[in-house]
Amino acid sequence: MRHNYFDGVVAEQYDRSEDRMFAPEVLDPTADFLVGLAGGRPALELAIGTGRVALPLSARGVRVSGIELSAAMVEQLRVKPGAECIDVTIGDMTSTRVAGRFGLVYLVFNTIMNLLTQDDQVRCFENAAAHLEPGGCFVVETGMPILQRLPPGEVFRTFDHTETHLGFDEYDVATQRLFSHHYTFDGTTYRRNSVPFRYVWPAELDLMARIAGLRLRERWAGWDRSPFTSESPSHVSVWEK
Numbered sequence: 001m002r003h004n005y006f007d008g009v010v011a012e013q014y015d016r017s018e019d020r021m022f023a024p025e026v027l028d029p030t031a032d033f034l035v036g037l038a039g040g041r042p043a044l045e046l047a048i049g050t051g052r053v054a055l056p057l058s059a060r061g062v063r064v065s066g067i068e069l070s071a072a073m074v075e076q077l078r079v080k081p082g083a084e085c086i087d088v089t090i091g092d093m094t095s096t097r098v099a100g101r102f103g104l105v106y107l108v109f110n111t112i113m114n115l116l117t118q119d120d121q122v123r124c125f126e127n128a129a130a131h132l133e134p135g136g137c138f139v140v141e142t143g144m145p146i147l148q149r150l151p152p153g154e155v156f157r158t159f160d161h162t163e164t165h166l167g168f169d170e171y172d173v174a175t176q177r178l179f180s181h182h183y184t185f186d187g188t189t190y191r192r193n194s195v196p197f198r199y200v201w202p203a204e205l206d207l208m209a210r211i212a213g214l215r216l217r218e219r220w221a222g223w224d225r226s227p228f229t230s231e232s233p234s235h236v237s238v239w240e241k
């Protein structure tokens, strides 16, 4: 049984985030990139959440379906304009199958790391590939492990420090696991939410893709197709079936 970390208050407050990932400057290039790859074919978002990306993509004329573990996240999606165009299946993105073949399957916002074992991450690639038609693409957007910033023996790194939110990542390099600890201030008290991840390098993702019958086609530092370098904090990778 998989734990749902995006239930209750987390789902209710997800779209109230001040994170730049919710800004039009990020979402417009994201949707532009994906609409180009879809090339008029239907798209499937793994871990569709509240439709942050699916809704702008659907508004550009792409037929979007989704798979999502958290019913509470999908409830948030359902009350938004345009949600009636999006079919969502509640289930696990490593194993849940939906009807049809897709020209594009995508998994964004570091969510590959929500799968906590290498086996589950491989299963996710295999499930994505099973939904793709030949020539279709699987796109993953995820952060780079920031181990260059961890001196030997140190395990914590601060990733956010504002009036209302403190965020710390806690690394275990032996297991490739990390916990993201969030402390969110609601005006009276801090609410803590700690979420486990398995970080993964691009080269390991390429091997997972190969196991699933996919080949790397493009890798960029972001949705604007800026070059991916050793300094890039994240990447957008595209594998083709």
Ligand SMILES: C[S@@+](CC[C@H](N)C(=O)[O-])C[C@H]1O[C@@H](n2cnc3c(N)ncnc32)[C@H](O)[C@@H]1O
Binding pocket: 002, 005, 006, 046, 047, 048, 049, 050, 051, 052, 053, 067, 068, 069, 070, 073, 091, 092, 093, 094, 108, 109, 111, 114, 115
């Ligand atoms: C960071 S949110 C991203 C949501 C959405 N894709 C976005 O970009 O805003 C991570 C999402 O992954 C979902 N999730 C986590 N593990 C999952 C799994 N094994 N199968 C399906 N969805 C999963 C969570 O419920 C949550 O909605």
